[in-house]
Amino acid sequence: xxxxxxxxxxxxxxxxxxxxxxxxxxxxxxxxxxxxxxxxxxxxxxxxxxxxxxxxxxxxxxxxxxxxxxxxxxxxxxxxxxxxxxxxxxxxxxxxxxxxxxxxxxxxxxxxxxxxxxxxxxxxxxxxxxxxxxxxxxxxxxxxxxxxxxxxxxxxxxxxxxxxxxxxxxxxxxxxxxxxxxxxxxxxxxxxxxxxxxxxxxxxxxxxxxxxxxxxxxxxxxxxxxxxxxxxxxxxxxxxxxxxxxxxxxxxxxxxxxxxxxxxxxxxxxxxxxxxxxxxxx
Amino acid sequence: xxxxxxxxxxxxxxxxxxxxxxxxxxxxxxxxxxxxxxxxxxxxxxxxxxxxxxxxxxxxxxxxxxxxxxxxxxxxxxxxxxxxxxxxxxxxxxxxxxxxxxxxxxxxxxxxxxxxxxxxxxxxxxxxxxxxxxxxxxxxxxxxxxxxxxxxxxxxxxxxxxxxxxxxxxxxxxxxxxxxxxxxxxxxxxxxxxxxxxxxxxxxxxxxxxxxxxxxxxxxxxxxxxxxxxxxxxxxxxxxxxxxxxxxxxxxxxxxxxxxxxxxxxxxxxxxxx
Numbered sequence: 001x002x003x004x005x006x007x008x009x010x011x012x013x014x015x016x017x018x019x020x021x022x023x024x025x026x027x028x029x030x031x032x033x034x035x036x037x038x039x040x041x042x043x044x045x046x047x048x049x050x051x052x053x054x055x056x057x058x059x060x061x062x063x064x065x066x067x068x069x070x071x072x073x074x075x076x077x078x079x080x081x082x083x084x085x086x087x088x089x090x091x092x093x094x095x096x097x098x099x100x101x102x103x104x105x106x107x108x109x110x111x112x113x114x115x116x117x118x119x120x121x122x123x124x125x126x127x128x129x130x131x132x133x134x135x136x137x138x139x140x141x142x143x144x145x146x147x148x149x150x151x152x153x154x155x156x157x158x159x160x161x162x163x164x165x166x167x168x169x170x171x172x173x174x175x176x177x178x179x180x181x182x183x184x185x186x187x188x189x190x191x192x193x194x195x196x197x198x199x200x201x202x203x204x205x206x207x208x209x210x211x212x213x214x215x216x217x218x219x220x221x222x223x224x225x226x227x228x229x230x231x232x233x234x235x236x237x238x239x240x241x242x243x244x245x246x247x248x249x250x251x252x253x254x255x256x257x258x259x260x261x262x263x264x265x266x267x268x269x270x271x272x273x274x275x276x277x278x279x280x281x282x
Numbered sequence: 283x284x285x286x287x288x289x290x291x292x293x294x295x296x297x298x299x300x301x302x303x304x305x306x307x308x309x310x311x312x313x314x315x316x317x318x319x320x321x322x323x324x325x326x327x328x329x330x331x332x333x334x335x336x337x338x339x340x341x342x343x344x345x346x347x348x349x350x351x352x353x354x355x356x357x358x359x360x361x362x363x364x365x366x367x368x369x370x371x372x373x374x375x376x377x378x379x380x381x382x383x384x385x386x387x388x389x390x391x392x393x394x395x396x397x398x399x400x401x402x403x404x405x406x407x408x409x410x411x412x413x414x415x416x417x418x419x420x421x422x423x424x425x426x427x428x429x430x431x432x433x434x435x436x437x438x439x440x441x442x443x444x445x446x447x448x449x450x451x452x453x454x455x456x457x458x459x460x461x462x463x464x465x466x467x468x469x470x471x472x473x474x475x476x477x478x479x480x481x482x483x484x485x486x487x488x489x490x491x492x493x494x495x496x497x498x499x500x501x502x503x504x505x506x507x508x509x510x511x512x513x514x515x516x517x518x519x520x521x522x523x524x525x526x527x528x529x530x531x532x533x534x535x536x537x538x539x540x541x542x543x544x545x546x547x548x549x550x551x552x553x554x555x556x
Contacts, residue, residue: 173386179355179372180379181401181446192400196391273391277432 060243068247077232085217085229086255088144092151093213097206100156104163104205108198109190111168125161129154129212130219142224147217154216155209162205166198200274203267210263214256229255299331301366301486302352302454308360308511309347321347322358323511329454329488334480336489336497339507340548345490346382348512349458352488353379365454374454378447382459384439388431394418394442395427401450417449418442420479437468444476454486461496470528473500481524494544498522499531504540506547515547 044062051061073082107113133150140146170193178193221230229248236245268275309322321344329335339345350356352363354370354377363370365377373379378401381387388397398414405413418424421441431439440460447455460476461469477500480487491497497504498520506515518540522531531537 171386173381173383174389176355176379176381177387177389177400180353180377181450182403183375183401184403188403193389196389199391273430273432276430277390 057242060246064243065246065250068243069250072232072244072247072251081228081232082251082255084144084227085221088147088151088220088228089213089217092148092216093155093210095148096152096155096213097159097209099152100159100205100209101163101202103156104160104202105167105190105195105198107160108164108167109194121160125157129216133220133223137224147220147225150220151213151216154212158208158212159202159205162201162208163198166201166205167194169201170194170197200271203271207260207263207267210259211256214252214259218252300328301331301333302329302488303364304328304352304361305364306361307348307351307358307363309344309351309356309358311347320511322351323508323513325361325507325512325514327505327514327517329486331453332484332486334477334487334489334500334502335505336491336501336503337505337507338491338494338497338544338548339512340509341492343507343509343512345492345507345512346458348507349379349456349488349490353377353456355379376450376453378450378452378455380440380443380447380455380457380460382462384431384436384443384463388439388442388446390430390432392430393427394423394429394431394434394445397431397442398427398445398449400446413449413451414445417445420448420482421445421475435468437464437472440464440472441475444479448479448483448485452485454488455480457487457489459491460489462492469496474526474528476500478525494541494548495532498537498540498544499526499528504544506544516543518543 047059048062051059051064072078107117129150132153136146136150140149174193174197175189178189182188182192217228218230218233221228222234225231229252233245233248233252236242236248305326307322307325308320310318311321312318325348327335327337337345337348347356351358352370354363354365354373365374389400392400395411395414395418398417399410402410402413414427415424418427421444423438423441423445426434426438426442431442434442440463443460457476461472464472473496479485489497489500501520504518504520506518507513508515520536520540522534522536
């Protein structure tokens with residue numbers, strides 16, 4: 001039997017993945033993108049009109065806020081507020097993620113730990129992290145370390161719980177294969193099979209953790225802080241600088257959107273196999 | 283590879299060198315809080331070095347459980363498994379398994395090549411590459427090394443699984459219903475390919491299947507199991523010369539005779555417990 005013969009026998013369309021995408025898929029994606037951005041433009045247009053018609057000065061038009069936003073990014077606020085905010089959010093996210101992944105793997109791997117930790121974890125995760133902020137400030141001072149700590153505390157739960165679940169629910173067939181073909185024992189099993197298999201769920205946890213990090217960042221900066229975007233919004237409100245207040249909110253939205261976009265790009269690279277496996281069109 | 287390759291040795295000589303031996307194997311299962319299932323009653327069998335043995339039995343007769351006990355993946359409740367004279371406590375290093383569900387046994391995050399190389403981490407990179415190339419060539423997938431398994435059809439994925447097994451340069455190859463999840467045409471091609479690979483590499487092969495034709499076509503000896511709790515009902519020698527051609531073999535009177543006998547043996551065994 002020749003190569004072509006047996007490869008033919010094994011089925012037409014054997015190499016399916018390459019056929020996906022193509023011209024039609026591309027056109028569909030462009031259309032979806034155009035519709036999405038068109039709707040955003042429509043909302044901004046409505047904002048602009050409402051802002052111009054507003055006589056109470058509570059709603060400045062979009063154009064005014066956008067100008068203020070550009071001023072923020074190009075002015076002193078970049079270094080005094082925006083960058084510190086981003087640094088805190090990212091530091092908190094990274095620390096929370098690391099702790100979450102490490103503890104999550106431990107809990108998923110050593111099942112004997114679960115009965116011990118279950119109730120405590122259920123309780124701790126039910127406590128909203130912002131509620132701990134006043135206590136943290138009292139105990140550790142109104143410092144960046146405290147804020148980063150509280151942000152990490154907010155991000156840790158989704159990462160931890162998803163990682164535990166992902167590690168625990170690795171396909172039994174993968175484990176069998178590993179026991180036959182990976183002879184290096186438990187550590188090798190964890191590194192070469194369990195962690196890769198759990199990655200999709202770990203990433204799902206990280207995505208939620210990232211969003212929570214931004215929320216925790218804003219909250220932590222609204223209490224006992226003298227810098228950061230959360231503080232900037234609060235300052236602007238107290239000075240009745242509504243243009244700047246709106247610009248701060250808009251900037252937070254843009255930053256959150258950009259970070260999610262960046263995260264999605266990383267995720268698509270890391271999980272290319274997963275999306276291919278699920279037959280999802282990217 | 284070449285130094286391991288053995289030419290077909292006459293059956294009488296082979297049976298003198300038992301490689302895998304099972305004595306009085308029994309296994310119970312309890313699924314959750316439900317009643318225990320008596321999967322394997324009392325199974326004793328031996329596989330000689332270089333022999334191709336097929337184990338057939340009615341569905342749900344604990345064939346897969348038997349294979350898992352044989353390979354060291356599962357500990358039996360009673361009896362003993364000896365591999366090359368040693369009791370089996372874990373999967374022996376020169377034993378490879380091809381599982382039924384290729385989509386749950388190949389790693390989807392690794393390319394075909396890295397899947398095939400998976401068991402070879404102790405070897406230098408160049409040797410690994412060479413082994414993978416050689417194994418993929420044997421299953422005629424040399425052009426697909428950089429694909430992911432899920433980009434291939436079912437039959438091709440199962441060939442990747444076979445390549446992963448033979449890349450290990452195993453002495454024993456265990457196969458658990460390896461072709462049950464592929465379509466009929468592909469199945470015939472895979473049976474022929476696997477039988478010839480097993481012969482070319484001089485592997486000791488144990489095939490678990492519910493397909494009587496497949497068992498006779500591929501094996502030197504067919505072990506027939508009863509329904510749960512399983513025990514060995516009969517062992518039948520398949521005296522058909524190799525290499526075997528599927529169509530020619532199935533036209534032989536010996537084939538029909540064996541097929542009828544095995545069919546009767548399976549049908550006559552007591553019905554499976556509820």
